[in-house]
Amino acid sequence: MRTLVIGGTSGIGLEVARARAARGDEVVLTGRDPERSAEVAESVEGDVAGVAVDLNDTHGLADALAGVGTVDRLVIAAIERDHNSIADYDVDRATKLAVLKLVGYAEVIHTLLPRMNDESSVVLFGGRAKDRPYPGSITVSTVNGGVVGLVTALALEMAPIRVNALHPGIVGDSPFWSGKPADVLDGYVSRTPTRRLASMDDVVDGVNFLLENRGVNATNLYIDGGWLVT
Template sequence: MTQPRHVLVVGGTSGIGLEVARFFAGEGDDVVLTGRDAERAESAAKDLNGTARGIALELTDVDAIASALTGLERVDHLVLAAVDRDHNTVADYNTAAARSLATLKLVGYTEVVHALLPRMNDDASIVVFGGLAKDRPYPGSTTVSTVNGGVIGMVHTMASELAPIRTNAIHPGIVGDSPFWTGKPAEVLEGFRSRTPTGRLASMADVVDAVVFLLRNPSVNGVNLPVDGGWLLR
């Protein structure tokens, strides 16, 4: 019988992060999820199963990350799924919002790995969340596009520096049933769907399946994987 794995999902209180945590909890793994608020993280974990745990972690407070993670003795699978939404343009640039998002993903993500590295074995694996704004910017995506472009360099660097620990990234397209997109007008979603070769938008289940693949396949390393149904082709 396969031994339970120790899984940490950073940003696991809602949306795709929560669904990733739910999958591994259902597999019988030892799951810890994080959120900015301790009570919310504990509540989300309690809804998964009797063994999942929730802890508070604020990625923009980078100097407190290591102490927030001291209770974890081992990590086999690390999923960095926490994200902020930042609508920011060059013409009307909000430096505080830009600094917060860049710190969260580029510095915060890396500091989590740095803090946990002594507790990760050679067969451990990491999945980082980016996004397709790196390839297809839109008005207001100044920081989002820049930061998600930086995820590519982060993954390549970590895959090289941390070997044999594997590091990959997932870059979801429009995830139609995610909390952010599900409330959008039907015509907006149809506009994206009509330009997707598969004729359907990605679902949270599709993204979870891709995360599991990246974490478990021992020969996949340094990959930036789009999950978009081929949307970037059109």
């Protein structure tokens, strides 16, 4: 089985790639930089290759993915962190993120669709900012909401291939959050019903569930410890 992880050179994407390789999958992971993609792939135990893919280079995605063969499992975890308020709106940053996450995600799937089969499955990454916005999340909240619509449309058009999305909350041991001050993280923990933040292992478990459970389709899975009920 071949798993392709778009955005697999760091963070949660890398943990997904490691987990899939540990299951025995042939894994292809991608990042923007060809040298780093190859270096990270070399560091992961198993049958792992690295490919350079830039989701903002939408017209170049077909060429970038030309060497990837059949795809049984596709995970698109690539993200771009953005702080963009409506009072101080940066059109260039907003456009970059919108293209990456909506047009780029869709073009990757368009490119790979002929290489999938009826048993293939796809997981896209959104995020909780669509439901719990914060100052500066204008673009992040917008594109993560767009992922929900994208999943619904893809599941209809790609049937019987399954398409789902995973929306993480605050992932406490991720590279982005683990360096935050303890009092900041404690504040989030206190507002989380499980009294613990989601972990990267929790997210990887969620990805594997969506990839493998054949009864789950057009679903948005939230990994946040029930944060939204508080």
